[in-house]
Amino acid sequence: MAQGRARVGIGSFFTSKLDEAIGWARKYSIFQYPFVTACCGMEYMATACSHYDIDRFGAGLPRFSPRQADVLFVVGTISHKMAPVLKRVYDQMTEPKWVVAFGVCTCTGGFYNNYATVQGIDTIIPVDVYIPGCPPRPESVIDGLMKLQDKIATQTQRY
Numbered sequence: 001m002a003q004g005r006a007r008v009g010i011g012s013f014f015t016s017k018l019d020e021a022i023g024w025a026r027k028y029s030i031f032q033y034p035f036v037t038a039c040c041g042m043e044y045m046a047t048a049c050s051h052y053d054i055d056r057f058g059a060g061l062p063r064f065s066p067r068q069a070d071v072l073f074v075v076g077t078i079s080h081k082m083a084p085v086l087k088r089v090y091d092q093m094t095e096p097k098w099v100v101a102f103g104v105c106t107c108t109g110g111f112y113n114n115y116a117t118v119q120g121i122d123t124i125i126p127v128d129v130y131i132p133g134c135p136p137r138p139e140s141v142i143d144g145l146m147k148l149q150d151k152i153a154t155q156t157q158r159y
């Protein structure tokens with residue numbers, strides 16, 4: 001009986017340390033897929049410039065296929081016609097995957113309270129980090145990226 005508990009304790013120790021190591025590695029290797037539809041795209045591109053240096057967070061180069069990405073940056077207004085496309089892109093991503101809502105139009109529909117605009121992408125796909133603003137400043141984007149890194153680092157792995 002005592003040996004069985006000791007083995008469980010040792011196994012959980014190694015598993016938790018492995019989770020920490022994998023979380024640390026994933027947090028600094030964020031492969032992003034930008035889904036840009038509106039004016040916030042300009043601010044998204046400004047964040048990627050050398051002045052803000054998002055390479056230090058491991059999110060420097062975007063991927064141009066959802067199958068190669070693990071973070072979906074949804075940037076701009078999403079219309080009801082674009083909703084199925086967004087859902088398809090999200091479904092094509094491999095696990096583990098995370099979603100960042102970039103800008104007030106993406107988070108809540110913005111000032112487009114009408115029949116054609118989705119009132120927040122969390123009605124279509126799950127969102128991990130919200131970055132509000134019209135458009136969000138690059139400092140807000142970096143703050144959101146750091147919050148996403150914390151979430152990635154503390155996530156337990158499935159073995």
